Amino acid sequence: xxxxxxxxxxxxxxxxxxxxxxxxxxxxxxxxxxxxxxxxxxxxxxxxxxxxxxxxxxxxxxxxxxxxxxxxxxxxxxxxxxxxxxxxxxxxxxxxxxxxxxxxxxxxxxxxxxxxxxxxxxxxxxxxxxxxxxxxxxxxxxxxxxxxxxxxxxxxxxxxxxxxxxxxxxxxxxxxxxxxxxxxxxxxxxxxxxxxxxxxxxxxxxxxxxxxxxxxxxxxxxxxxxxxxxxxxxxxxxxxxxxxxxxxxxxxxxxxxxxxxxxxxxxxxxxxxxxxxxxxxxxxxxxxxxxxxxxxxxxxxxxxxxxxxxxxx
Amino acid sequence: xxxxxxxxxxxxxxxxxxxxxxxxxxxxxxxxxxxxxxxxxxxxxxxxxxxxxxxxxxxxxxxxxxxxxxxxxxxxxxxxxxxxxxxxxxxxxxxxxxxxxxxxxxxxxxxxxxxxxxxxxxxxxxxxxxxxxxxxxxxxxxxxxxxxxxxxxxxxxxxxxxxxxxxxxxxxxxxxxxxxxxxxxxxxxxxxxxxxxxxxxxxxxxxxxxxxxxxxxxxxxxxxxxxxxxxxxxxxxxxxxxxxxxxx
Numbered sequence: 001x002x003x004x005x006x007x008x009x010x011x012x013x014x015x016x017x018x019x020x021x022x023x024x025x026x027x028x029x030x031x032x033x034x035x036x037x038x039x040x041x042x043x044x045x046x047x048x049x050x051x052x053x054x055x056x057x058x059x060x061x062x063x064x065x066x067x068x069x070x071x072x073x074x075x076x077x078x079x080x081x082x083x084x085x086x087x088x089x090x091x092x093x094x095x096x097x098x099x100x101x102x103x104x105x106x107x108x109x110x111x112x113x114x115x116x117x118x119x120x121x122x123x124x125x126x127x128x129x130x131x132x133x134x135x136x137x138x139x140x141x142x143x144x145x146x147x148x149x150x151x152x153x154x155x156x157x158x159x160x161x162x163x164x165x166x167x168x169x170x171x172x173x174x175x176x177x178x179x180x181x182x183x184x185x186x187x188x189x190x191x192x193x194x195x196x197x198x199x200x201x202x203x204x205x206x207x208x209x210x211x212x213x214x215x216x217x218x219x220x221x222x223x224x225x226x227x228x229x230x231x232x233x234x235x236x237x238x239x240x241x242x243x244x245x246x247x248x249x250x251x252x253x254x255x256x257x258x259x260x261x262x263x264x265x266x267x268x269x270x271x272x273x274x275x276x277x278x279x280x281x282x283x284x285x286x287x288x289x290x291x292x293x294x295x296x297x298x299x300x301x302x303x304x305x306x307x308x309x310x311x312x313x
Numbered sequence: 314x315x316x317x318x319x320x321x322x323x324x325x326x327x328x329x330x331x332x333x334x335x336x337x338x339x340x341x342x343x344x345x346x347x348x349x350x351x352x353x354x355x356x357x358x359x360x361x362x363x364x365x366x367x368x369x370x371x372x373x374x375x376x377x378x379x380x381x382x383x384x385x386x387x388x389x390x391x392x393x394x395x396x397x398x399x400x401x402x403x404x405x406x407x408x409x410x411x412x413x414x415x416x417x418x419x420x421x422x423x424x425x426x427x428x429x430x431x432x433x434x435x436x437x438x439x440x441x442x443x444x445x446x447x448x449x450x451x452x453x454x455x456x457x458x459x460x461x462x463x464x465x466x467x468x469x470x471x472x473x474x475x476x477x478x479x480x481x482x483x484x485x486x487x488x489x490x491x492x493x494x495x496x497x498x499x500x501x502x503x504x505x506x507x508x509x510x511x512x513x514x515x516x517x518x519x520x521x522x523x524x525x526x527x528x529x530x531x532x533x534x535x536x537x538x539x540x541x542x543x544x545x546x547x548x549x550x551x552x553x554x555x556x557x558x559x560x561x
Contacts, residue, residue: 054411056559078414088409090321092328101324104317105413149409 003030004066005079005157005187006051011060013046013211020046022211023060028204030156033183035202035219036191037300043211044191045085048161051189052082065156078107081155085162087146091135095126095145098134099152106153120148123178125171139166147175151182158182159189164197176201195300207300222299230292231263231272232256236285247271247278262292314415318423319430326393326431335389339435342385343378347442350377370446371453378443379460379527383520386432386468387496393431394475395489397424398554402483417554421476421547428472429465436465456529463526466539470519471496473546480553 006028013021021043028034038044049055051062053069053076062069064076090098099117108116121127124144129137134145143166150158163179164172179201182188192198198205198219205222207215215222236259244253244261249269254262265271272289279286326332354373401407410420440461446452474495479488503518519542522535 052412054408054558074414074416077412080412082408082412084405084408084412086405088404088406090325090406090409091404092325097324097328101317101321102409105314105321105410105415107414 004028005030005064006189007063007066008047008051009061009063011047011050011062012058013043013050013055014058019211021050021057021208024208024211024213025060026206026213026216028157028187028189030187031184032204033179033188033190033202035198035205036189036208037193037195037198037205038191038208042208044208045161047208048082048084048159048189048191052080052159053077054082054084078153079156081106081150081153081158083146083150083160083163087142088149089134089142089145092133094131094133095121095137096130098145099148102149103152106155108153116152116154120152123151123181124148125174140168140171143167144171144175147178155186157187157189161191162193163190164192164194172197229265231265231270231275232288232290232292233261233263233275233279233286234259234288235261235279236287237283239282239284243278243282244275247274249274260288315419315423315426318410318415318420319427322397322424322427323430326427332431335393336431336435339385339389340438343382343435343439344442346377346381347374350374351446369453370450371443371456374446375443375456375460376527378439379464382439382464383467383523386464386471387500388493390428390432390468390471390475391489391492391496394428394472394492395479395485397428397476398479398550399482399485399488403485411558417551417558421480421550421554425469425472425476425547428476429469432468432472433465436461436468439464453529459526459529459531462531463523463535466526466536467519467523470539470542470546473543473550477546477550477553480550 004027006026008027009025011021011024012019024043024047026034036044036047046055050057051069053062053073056070062076064079067076067079069076090101093101096117099120100113103113103116104110121130124147126141126144126148129141129145134142137145143163147160147163150160160179164175167175176197179188179190183201183203190198190202199222202219205215205217205219206213238259238261241253244250244263249265249271250263251266252264254264256262263271263275276286276289278284351370351374354370357373358367398407401410440457443457444452444454447454471492475488475492478492478495479485482488482491499519503520522538525532525535
């Protein structure tokens with residue numbers, strides 16, 4: 001029995017001759033949280049709309065738990081919970097009424113409706129807001145109602161487009177915890193701009209740029225890229241570069257600022273220990289040594305603009 | 314599923330003052346005409362010597378109330394139907410309906426029945442009002458039934474046209490204006506071509522097919538006309554929404 005919940009193959013969407021999404025394929029299994037990153041206008045929301053059946057792809061197919069979205073849209077949609085960029089809220093209804101509508105339309109049985117509303121409200125922290133009109137809620141609470149309607153029918157696949165936008169830090173923490181919890185039994189696809197969020201919550205990451213997937217892999221691969229092969233060394237009496245290059249494994253030395261050197265080394269051959277020993281015995285005045293981590297933003301920029309640079313050259 | 318959408322539409326209508334206000338105003342208008350009709354009956358009938366001029370109270374009052382009803386609905390239906398789809402577009406809630414396990418047919422029919430259901434309340438009250446005269450006299454129920462059925466079909470047709478126009482735009486007011494103008498144009502055309510009963514335009518006119526009902530005649534060809542009208546516009550609406558999904 002396959003546990004693949006989302007299977008997107010060669011998704012393409014063309015808007016007036018321009019390919020907004022170009023040959024995107026990925027698989028998602030049960031219990032995985034997928035982070036969808038990309039610059040603005042890259043095609044994240046378009047891809048999500050195609051996965052949820054709101055937009056027909058120009059080419060390619062989507063299968064949710066083996067059910068084709070184009071052949072059997074009703075069955076496929078029953079397995080999905082979707083929160084689009086703007087939460088689709090009926091402002092004239094109260095929270096309870098709206099969630100009741102959401103539950104019924106998503107196929108929750110009549111007797112279970114009340115229970116599932118209570119559960120969704122509990123998970124999203126909406127229990128005090130039951131009788132309030134949605135238009136009277138703050139943006140953060142409206143966002144929470146949006147998340148509640150996406151999970152109310154306990155779907156196999158939850159797709160969230162920028163779920164933590166507009167929330168205060170405490171709420172953001174709660175929602176991230178909720179997403180991690182959801183990831184346990186269901187599959188979650190999460191699109192966001194907040195890179196640390198991706199690191200915290202996701203197992204897999206995909207970066208999309210100009211409609212194409214430029215990176216697709218586990219979060220540890222991305223973290224690896226962050227680590228890189230660099231050491232940041234702070235020396236009070238730095239020696240000539242030759243002395244450092246003489247150490248086994250060191251490829252290059254560059255000065256970041258007076259007294260601060262970036263030492264690049266071969267994959268796996270961290271010269272940290274040798275460096276420390278050399279620094280002590282030669283009196284280089286070592287006061288700082290640590291991994292030089294590229295920030296995730298840099299990795300992101302690197303991956304998305306690598307393409308642009310390659311195309312330009 | 315369709316029932317759930319009907320439920321949601323009615324809930325939405327009654328959550329804001331709009332539903333209640335429109336119901337109240339319509340009832341006020343019809344009630345006034347009913348009163349005027351009853352009031353004038355004896356005045357008019359006492360002056361009528363010849364037998365042809367003597368019509369029963371049901372027909373007299375009925376003419377007053379149901380006669381004005383079709384005209385009033387011309388104004389009321391666009392106001393209610395304009396928000397059916399264009400409001401959802403404007404508030405970005407159409408995604409909610411499209412992501413749910415619903416076919417577009419179910420969505421459109423659900424919204425249509427929601428609006429017709431609301432308007433049925435008005436019609437039921439009207440019928441009850443005219444039938445209340447039965448406490449003092451013999452009311453011609455056949456006449457009332459025929460009028461009610463005719464009005465119901467007319468209102469359903471107005472709604473079908475309204476929901477189609479609503480699906481064309483994302484601004485409710487534009488939809489309302491276009492619906493009103495379209496319905497008005499249909500009515501005016503009918504007047505202009507009244508002199509030539511054999512013209513094709515007259516055959517397509519809504520009022521032409523409503524008129525027998527108001528006289529008490531329920532003809533299957535008129536039923537067929539209304540049903541076809543409704544099906545045509547609902548199908549066009551479904552296709553329009555589907556095109557949105559395809560074109561984005």
